[in-house]
Amino acid sequence: MAEKLNLMANESIVLKDVGVAHEGSIYTNELILTNLNIILINKGMLGKTKSVDRFPLNQIKILDGKPQVLQGKKSNGSATLDIVFVRGVESFSFQSQSNISKWIKAITNTLGYEVDESRVNDDSGTLIGAFKSIKSGVMDAIGIKQKEKIEEKITKKCISCSAPLVGVAGQVVKCKYCDTSQTL
Secondary structure, eight states: OHHHHTOOTTOOEEEEEEEEEETTOOTTEEEEEESSEEEEEEEOTTSOEEEEEEEEGGGBOEETTEEOEEEEEOTTSOEEEEEEETTEEEEEEESSTTHHHHHHHHHHHHTTOOOOGGGTSSSTTSHHHHHHHHHHHHHHHTTOOOOOOOOOEEEEEOTTTOOEEEEETTOEEEOTTTOOEEEO
């Protein structure tokens, strides 16, 4: 594989994934992270290599000490890996969306930065997040109150003694009869 990729003598593979889409393609491509580049192998329907694109890691923009490697969203709601390079943004989609956080962590670590876990699965670093933040600020400025998320109270039976437990969904509660802790 290294011969086909034409890796440099000081270049090593860090992460590799198949079933990747880029720029409207279907999930036939291969994405490889090395210590120097992100390599996209564009493949056709029958697996034949059409082209090999290289995106140098040293061309990723850094903002406030953080590489601009983010989880974004397509218009259909599916998640993407968005990487902001000096020359523009590249978006990659994976058949398994759980791979996105793995790629964000691997690229960030390869660049020598700490992973900010809060940016892995939220909208804050995306255009969607920016618009949500602007909308919230405008609504507050003109005095329109936004709906607050209402916490739903639920009742369950204790898994040990069957006593009734009341609380908010997702909350850890302790049964007052048998002291068993459990999540509602």
